[in-house]
Amino acid sequence: MQYRTQQIDDVLVMMIEGKLLSEQETSGIKTQMNDGLHRNQKKFIFDLKGIEFVNSACLNFLVSTRNLVSSQGGVMVLCNMPEQLKKLLTVTKLEAFFTTANKTSDALDVLRSS
Secondary structure, eight states: OEEEEEEETTEEEEEEEEEOOSGGGGHHHHHHHHHHHHTTOOEEEEEEEEEEEOOHHHHHHHHHHHHHHHHTTOEEEEESOOHHHHHHHHHTTOTTTSEEESSHHHHHHHHHTO
């Protein structure tokens, strides 16, 4: 798994690619998220267009990250989700737990209106 970040105004966009298979793979993203929250970064987008495989580790990462962001008064939007992740969120009844958008530009609109 790889990721890149981009700051767009007051929003940190995390572009995640590859297979998110284990907790160890997410440590870099979690560190960056914690650093951002400590710098008063409150708006995050997870662009998941490059995710190739989704399993319980991926789902756990997304849930725990959303909880972390929310506990610090922030907002996190998922966008460009692969069909496999959409189906998993539906099956696990977590689709209402996350704020989602089709594209990064839509996610930016959601965060600008919040």
